Amino acid sequence: MVKQYIIERRIMHAIDSLRMNDFHLIKYDCNERAIAHRLAIYIEQIFNGEYSVDCEYNRDGVELKRLYEMFGETTNGLQVYPDIIVHKRGTNSKNILVLELKKRNHVTIQNKQFDQQKLKLFTSTEHGGLGYHYGAYIEFTTGVNHFEKPEIILYSKGAEIQWGSNSLNYMNRWNYACLDESSLQIES
Numbered sequence: 001m002v003k004q005y006i007i008e009r010r011i012m013h014a015i016d017s018l019r020m021n022d023f024h025l026i027k028y029d030c031n032e033r034a035i036a037h038r039l040a041i042y043i044e045q046i047f048n049g050e051y052s053v054d055c056e057y058n059r060d061g062v063e064l065k066r067l068y069e070m071f072g073e074t075t076n077g078l079q080v081y082p083d084i085i086v087h088k089r090g091t092n093s094k095n096i097l098v099l100e101l102k103k104r105n106h107v108t109i110q111n112k113q114f115d116q117q118k119l120k121l122f123t124s125t126e127h128g129g130l131g132y133h134y135g136a137y138i139e140f141t142t143g144v145n146h147f148e149k150p151e152i153i154l155y156s157k158g159a160e161i162q163w164g165s166n167s168l169n170y171m172n173r174w175n176y177a178c179l180d181e182s183s184l185q186i187e188s
Contacts, residue, residue: 026141
């Protein structure tokens with residue numbers, strides 16, 4: 001199992017790459033899928049080919065990915081497709097990381113609670129959970145002229161877990177890293 005601090009660092013490194021290379025998507029409030037796609041590219045680079053990184057992947061092994069319980073109630077197998085996953089295709093023994101993304105200015109309380117419930121189930125092995133080692137809910141502020149630290153909630157074993165203190169210190173530096181497009185220009 002990959003250690004928590006490694007997952008934290010890889011998530012932060014990918015967000016930092018998104019911030020530095022694709023701020024346009026944040027500034028101009030581009031579609032969540034566009035942001036997820038670019039973030040997935042950086043995650044894939046960071047995992048160095050160790051695992052597959054997929055967007056909206058809808059398979060549980062080879063079957064459709066389904067959740068059979070939501071908010072404590074049995075479902076008929078709600079089909080789900082997480083925004084980004086890090087895994088080995090065709091097996092559930094290497095489900096490493098699952099991410100759900102939202103844009104803060106477009107999220108409703110119900111959407112947020114639904115994604116957070118899914119992450120609890122994705123990281124659980126009970127009640128039909130999918131057994132991912134870690135899950136992360138990431139909420140970006142979009143439509144702004146500078147990058148704002150996203151809300152990031154980490155999950156493991158079906159519950160929210162605390163970030164390590166070193167990771168929190170790293171994330172706090174984003175509060176001081178105000179970027180706009182003029183600061184990203186490369187001089188010739």
